[in-house]
Amino acid sequence: MKKINWTDQKNVNLLAQEVKNSPDNLHKAFKVVAEKLNASEGCVSQAWYKVVKNQVKGFTTKSTKVNYVNVKNTPRKTSGVSLPIHEVVVDSKVYDGMKVITVKQYFTV
Numbered sequence: 001m002k003k004i005n006w007t008d009q010k011n012v013n014l015l016a017q018e019v020k021n022s023p024d025n026l027h028k029a030f031k032v033v034a035e036k037l038n039a040s041e042g043c044v045s046q047a048w049y050k051v052v053k054n055q056v057k058g059f060t061t062k063s064t065k066v067n068y069v070n071v072k073n074t075p076r077k078t079s080g081v082s083l084p085i086h087e088v089v090v091d092s093k094v095y096d097g098m099k100v101i102t103v104k105q106y107f108t109v
Helices: 009-021 026-037 041-050
Strands: 060-062 067-069 086-095 098-106
Touching: 009 026, 009 041, 026 041
Parallel strands: none
Antiparallel strands: 060 067, 086 098
């Protein structure tokens, strides 16, 4: 196995894209990236949790009252949850038979 430079944007983009392709199965994403970069899955997993996840947008489950941050995918946020002032549907795809809709929300600070 070779040492991977995780400050190289090409490697970061590859890992971020695979996580985006398999947001419900990070192990699968790590395995695909490990094969493409000739690295171990542990190396890719550690890079995601220590370096890369802080450089890319992650995932969160949110309602109008509660904001649950999935710490596997996003850094913790300490600010409270306010109501969005505007919402826009950005994307709609089907993952494993489920329709996933990406919504951009705008909040006041």
